[in-house]
Amino acid sequence: MTYQLYWGDLHNHxxxxxxxGSVEQALLRAKQQLDFCSITGHAFWPDMPTNREHYAEIIDYHNAGFATLAKNWERLLQLQDEATQDGTFIAFPSYEWHSMKYGDHNVYAIGPELPLMNAEDLPALREVCQQSKAIAIPHHIGYAAGYRGINWEEYRPE
Structure with a gap:
């Protein structure tokens, strides 16, 4: 069996x-030195802390980022599709889904389409992935469980 080594960045913010930095610049740099990449925007945090007295800055910062991604989602998909060159470079659509309880997950699709769909919990995120022919990969596995680190009790390899 022959293997081919590919270089890429699956988590570019x-x-x-x-x-x-701009999406265009990120894709240009990736195409100069990688075989694949994914611009992974921060998209959702269904169980974000709501205590504004303690977390107002965090809440506002994340909500502004989520709104920016949602507003520009179709353009991001278009730019990644345009950057993809058969046989030499592929840009995968993706986004990051945060969760205190389940841990952060990155959602990836192979083709140019990926609906930006929120999910209230990890089982719902898995359903979204099945409907979209996407995968969700645990992220921030070094973070503490309960603070956006992976909850291994909820992990399913499928």
Whole structure:
């Protein structure tokens, strides 16, 4: 069996949600040195803390980023599709779903389409993925459980 090594970045943040730099610049840099990439905007946090007295800055920061991604989602899909070149480079659509209880997950699709769909919990996110032919991969596995780190009791390898 022959294997082929590919280089990529599956978790690139930029100003599409809350980050720095343009999508166009991120894709240009990726195409110069990688085989694949994904611009992973921050999309949802269904169990975000709601105590504004303690978390107002965090709540506002994240909600502004989520709104920016939602507003620009179709454009992001278009830019990634345009950057994809058969046989040399692919840009996967993706987004990041946060959860205190279940841990953050990144949702990826292989084709150019991926609906930006919120899910109230991890079982619902799995259903969204099945409907969209996407996968959800645990992220921030080094974070503490209960604070956006993966909850291994809820993990399902399928």
């Amino acid at each position: 930029c100003s599409i949600s809350y980050g720095h």
